[in-house]
């Protein structure tokens with residue numbers, strides 16, 4: 001695994017000058033993943049903050065070949081690109097000669113858990129050789145913080161607002177990493193950019209594998225979480241320290257928990273720092289909800305620990 | 313700086329030319345480096361969302377103010393015992 | 405510029421879908437995104453056999469939806485591959501979003517659409533609602549009358565789409581069941597001639613050119629969206645000449661030349677019927693009957709519908725006394741079918757413009773026979789004679805029409 005000095009010496013493949021918010025959590029994920037292989041990378045991105053803000057005509061932040069076509073089809077699009085590569089390579093028709101190319105699709109949680117889920121499932125099942133990276137910021141941020149199936153329970157979003165009767169998003173979040181793993185892909189993992197070593201290692205692993213791989217990476221959104229831009233790195237760290245976002249991987253069917261906090265941070269301590277949960281700290285009803293959320297986080301964490309080292 | 317010239321067809325662009333786009337004017341706060349304190353751990357480099365930490369020969373040498381949006385992440389992630397970066401108010 | 409040598413041809417009998425699949429096999433596209441839907445299913449089934457038997461080098465992506473089929477074609481075409489697909493009806497409807505993206509990104513994808521009605525009610529039979537719904541999507545559209553023409557159009561489509569002046573996606577349409585599933589006599593070119601005709605695809609740009617990284621499908625705001633659309637619109641306009649050129653060149657190879665329109669007994673006709681695809685055959689039969697009685701009637705069959713050959717159509721119909729446009733689709737706007745309105749608009753500036761009516765026929769596979777055609781021509785003759793004839797209505801609605809309220 002490369003050190004930061006070595007990584008910094010490698011060419012920057014996602015430039016500055018993009019229009020993502022100050023303090024957005026997405027770019028560090030993208031930058032690091034693009035540096036996690038010595039092969040060349042060709043990428044697609046689903047419509048969303050990353051795509052829009054990195055490609056405003058005539059400025060593109062992508063120094064790797066990159067395309068966007070729509071919101072729900074990053075996985076289908078990369079299927080086409082990757083299949084074209086295989087066919088052209090066999091016939092010696094690649095424009096730059098025969099170079100090893102890795103294919104990466106990026107999508108937000110909306111473009112991955114929700115509208116792009118079918119295309120993702122299809123591409124995984126067909127077994128294309130590509131890495132799918134979901135940057136999960138827990139809502140449709142680009143359109144103004146609407147709920148997704150990744151949004152946290154009782155969080156405030158613009159389509160699950162904390163109202164007088166319904167205090168935020170009613171449902172628990174979808175466990176996409178496990179659902180992806182159930183496609184029996186060779187590698188699926190959850191990561192966080194604050195632990196760059198873990199993320200880099202996972203990206204390296206995924207990019208070295210021949211077959212469909214998946215990384216679900218938590219990504220802070222100061223705008224949608226109602227947090228300060230400077231704290232983005234801290235927030236994703238807390239997501240991991242609370243066990244809300246466990247770091248784990250499922251490699252060839254075997255689950256491994258990569259990080260076990262010595263002292264689990266209470267979920268309320270993290271939620272308190274985010275405006276999207278502000279309403280839960282006003283009254284007893286909110287307090288009761290926080291207790292329930294804590295119980296659920298504990299239960300899910302325990303379930304994961306029970307599976308640690310097991311073949312699923 | 314290289315010229316950012318759109319291509320012939322359907323909105324194609326040459327990759328990477330956002331480099332030419334200035335986002336420094338977004339800044340309200342400015343990161344300042346105390347080179348004497350810096351240990352070159354480069355954690356700021358990996359966490360900067362705007363690829364603004366300039367590293368030469370493995371050393372953190374400063375910021376790209378063309379792009380730096382002044383988010384303050386570099387300051388926050390600089391190890392507590394080091395604290396080589398601080399944010400000061402941008403002069404308007 | 406043509407170096408065409410005459411092809412060896414084999415006469416045989418094939419269904420429209422088999423002929424299309426055969427053309428695809430001979431073209432040997434790099435990537436095919438495939439999803440089944442009646443009546444186009446057998447195109448991709450037969451093509452899958454060509455893949456399974458190693459007769460093509462195509463990467464066949466058996467996607468999980470038509471939306472993904474077109475998305476995969478868009479990805480493949482962006483990667484500099486020759487990409488194709490086939491679909492019908494709901495499948496084309498599901499692709500709708502991606503159709504606009506394919507043309508906006510200027511990707512020369514070839515799509516065969518076997519025309520079928522749109523739900524609801526669900527119906528698997530022929531009409532043109534599906535492709536008419538895509539008429540403003542920036543795709544070139546060719547409508548085929550026969551199995552032969554569907555086959556010939558597939559081969560020409562590749563060249564039209566990939567022409568440097570065009571670089572737009574193209575749809576080859578044939579009538580569901582009527583053409584797709586009936587066996588007709590057909591002459592097939594030899595494989596080598598097809599390969600020579602389509603040539604090797606040399607894309608102007610490729611996502612796989614890793615040393616020259618491109619960004620495709622960027623965001624374009626108020627300052628750049630419109631000029632990019634303008635560029636696309638110009639390419640669409642320019643494609644008409646290319647369709648003509650390629651149609652001629654194809655004639656040199658095959659002995660079958662194609663233009664934008666087919667005129668049948670039209671020159672001296674006083675009354676003309678305009679109709680697309682297979683139903684033109686039915687109207688031609690009716691015209692033969694009436695010509696035998698000395699009636700001056702004729703048929704205009706546009707082969708190219710998008711871009712709309714408005715000048716050529718106006719010229720062909722100028723001076724006629726009356727015209728009836730038959731639409732196998734309704735715009736559901738109380739003002740007739742899409743072909744009717746486009747043709748009416750094309751004639752507006754003509755000083756010798758004919759009187760014109762529109763009739764919607766054959767929706768969901770409703771029968772359209774020679775008697776129906778004779779009725780329509782009869783009405784148009786009345787219109788020519790100065791009688792009052794309804795501007796727009798449905799004809800030949802099927803046996804259950806009496807039992808359905810409001811018809």
Ligand SMILES: Cc1ncc(C[n+]2csc(CCOP(=O)(O)OP(=O)(O)O)c2C)c(N)n1
Pocket residue numbers: 046047048049050071072107108109110111112137139140141142143148
């Ligand atoms: C078919 C379609 N539906 C809706 C939209 C509008 N839309 C664009 S981006 C977006 C949300 C993206 O959310 P997510 O995938 O979570 O990414 P983020 O914005 O958070 O980066 C939506 C709803 C669209 N572009 N296409």
Ligand code: SF4
Pocket residue numbers: 019020021023024025026049050053137141142220221222223224
């Ligand atoms: S809204 Fe959130 S996810 Fe989108 S650019 Fe801003 S910080 Fe990033």
Ligand code: SF4
Pocket residue numbers: 023343359360361362363364365375379380381382383384385386387
């Ligand atoms: S303030 Fe933000 S944008 Fe500027 S150098 Fe620091 S981390 Fe990068």
